[in-house]
Amino acid sequence: MASQQNRSKAEFELRAVQFSRLTRRGILLGLSLPQLIVLAIGVLSVVGALYAGGGVLLAWTAPVWVVCAVLAWTPIGGRKLIEWVPVTVRWLLRTSARQTVFRMRVVKPRPAGTLALPGDAAALREWEDPETGAAMIHDPHAQTLTAIVAVSHPAFVLLDPGEQERRVATWGRVLATACRSGRIARLQICERTLPDGGSGLVEWWRRHGQDDESWTSTVYRELIDRAGPAGERHATTISVALDMRAAARQIRTSGGGIKGAAAVLRQEMTTLTTALRAAELAVTGWLTPPEVAVILRAAYDPAAAASLERHGDIGRSLATAGPVAVTETWDRLRSDSAHHAVLWISEWPRSQVYPGFLAPVLLSSGIQRAFSLICTPIRSDQAARDIRKKKTELISDAAQRQKMGQIEDASQTAEYGDVLQQEADLTAGHGVLRFTGLISISAPTVEELDTAVAAIEQAAIQASCETRRLVGQQAQAFTVAALPLCRTV
Template sequence: MSAEQVRTYGGWREAKPFGVMGMDGRQSITALVLVMAAILAGSISFAWLLIGVAVTAGYVGLAALRLHGEPVGDVLSRRVWWRWADRRGWTTFQSELTGPTASWQLPGPLAATVLVPAVDAHGRAWAVVWDRRSGRLTATLRVAPASTWLVPAAEADQWVSQWHHWLAALGHQPTMVRAAVTVETAPSPPTALAAAVLPRVDPDAPASARALIEDLVVGAPAASARVETRLSVTVDPARTTGGAPESLDEAIAAFGTVMDGLATRLGMCGVGVLGRADTDQTAAWVRSAFDPAARDEVARGGQHLTWAQARPVRAKEGWDRYRADSGLSVSWVWDEAPRQHVPHDVLTNLLGPGSFAKRVTVIYEPMRAAVAAKLVDDQVQATHFKAILRRKTGKADSARDEADRADAQRAAAEEARGAGVCSVGLYATVTVTDPNRLAVACADIEHRAEESKLQLRRAYGSQAVAFMAGLNAGVDPGLLRGR
């Protein structure tokens, strides 16, 4: 395929609320009420008018002004709440290993979760993370995506198209909440290849064959990387058509049927399914995330970790970092999608292995058809409203305003033709064991994000939630908002 025929993708758009000056509808109405109150106060006395104007200006400033892409009011509110929680010790987790008050739960958002073993229709073991607070269930598929560099560009584009259809089908599952794709990479020790290959050599094999394998291992580069790709699915049994299941076992059985259907269709997306993650595997990658120094030991297997054993001994959330056992981590959230059209391999730099352990999770939240239609129509109306408001105030549309309106209209037209609509988010986490290397690791992630045309924002005041959102344990930051 020639360079002129390379297919590109784009048109991602952040949902914009009805409102003025960057405020949403609720904030705009509140500002209008404050303006009217200031006018009424002015009829009483000039002093009351000044007070009303000051209050209105302060509110509008906090709601409309932006700091790193966020309303100033949200940043200040999060900072105040984080300091308040920190002073009360709520940002510190300490696991009591002994005594009558021993704590066996996981920290923060994972505290309400339980790892439930299950068996599918073929007798194969798998695991479900049950959030006892929300009732949601999460299971994970271990997958092996095929490399797009080994196939023609047309076939890679076909995989992207089938992935779109796979995501669109999620919106027709009444219990579906979200799907999350996680790519985790970490440097491997120089002995990793020998440890993985040599124990598997058959001692009865011909001497020449054994010698060849040993020569290949010795001659292989010392530097290597461990790469794992996982796809987790979260459902809410309470959304089941006809009523929620009567028991957890019934809910898990129904969930297993959903997982079978989803796994079957992944093959058309260029993704091979290695199987569902069982309890040992699920606990192992959570333990490795909290304690990266134990990653190699855990990877060798044979420990049969429980969910309680996956917890850290001690964890401390900072304003801009998260410390758990031997790991010091920093997490980012997706701030803005690529503005331009990009090829299918745009995320290669961000997802590829490097010198530091990192985890990138892309979350897709499908919308039901009726909800999606209303959303895209509301977005079109919002762009028209803002265009009319700008004309009334004598302001011309900027190039970005025109592009945003065109994207909103294009999304509505595509949805009307049957396309699915998803809310997409991304979380990236880098982990080091040496605090002196943290600044270099952060710079590496931010540079990779720029090469992938993404704008990331460090999750200030929400490091623990952003860290755990990528653990394939069903942690939903949106569900935790306001708690």
């Protein structure tokens, strides 16, 4: 009896998890390709000066090899100085070409079937599935077709440990389904905080209230109008992107083109819906074009979110759901009625943590933000090749450091242990997923935005995560973090 009790207790005990470290390996001895290039230039300048003219020429070439050494070894903001060069050059080119400023052309309408989004998202096309009515977003450059489903769930932190462990296991089966498919480019879980427009109160009053123009009904109606937009609610969506290149044969079998891709995507939608229901996630339904339009409009214009929710007949067209004006700066974004900043979770917890460790970030109140977790499935054969390559590079680097008399670093040993664990998991039949976490924060003013960003950074520290602001690419990062379109940055 005691053994059975201990076994049942172990089955329902909440287990800790651990993430792999962000790889920081380079081509040679931990040096990246840009570092090796500038160091090679510096070494060649020194050797050439010594052979050609000795110390005098070495002094003349000092600016070259000193600059190369500074570029290769000086860290700024978590990166070496040479790694900032392509980011800065790209930003200067975009600024000179005025690609950081977007203004909607009111007189000249957008082409039919396109989304009114700025930047590289302007190429996205919309397709309404005639069978399910779902909105499918086609990315012609990435060759993906995306559908979005709304889900609801109970508060995870309020569940008992046994129920939390069971839900974690069932969610793992959902991710395993995506890994085994072979046709899914990526999944995106987007959790957003929105001002409660009071649609629930309005719907309740419409069904149960008696609006007879009496004093009582008038007071109730005024209270609902005032109290509705004062709240805050959370909305969760899961986006699935079909890899049209990987599913080319199935698409041709289904008729080819967007219609064939939509037929293949419907199969993945059915599989995902079944897996979500098995995980006890309530599937509200696949979002229609009007519902997607409201999400896009509310992301760029948060001040209109409550009105769009309360009035179901406005702002429901994808052709006009984009922003009117967008201005991008180095470290933030300004859209119609808000300022935005995007943070990247550069380091997940290095120590063991329990599921629900992101609660300080997700449950932060009074901050309008969108948290996006992008899951990219890796094919088993590709994952095996990557693991073998990593093992070879780590062993080679260790041998090279031993020849040079360098001391082995604990972080390098831990990274090698992560690779061995990934190899063991892959051998056991588990899928491999690459996770990317982004947090988009919005506020009416710059001062409020800075305060909200500082609060989220502190919440991330409590969650044992490290965040970095994606400078020089805020516009592209915002479309990935705040919009459930299953894109990458």
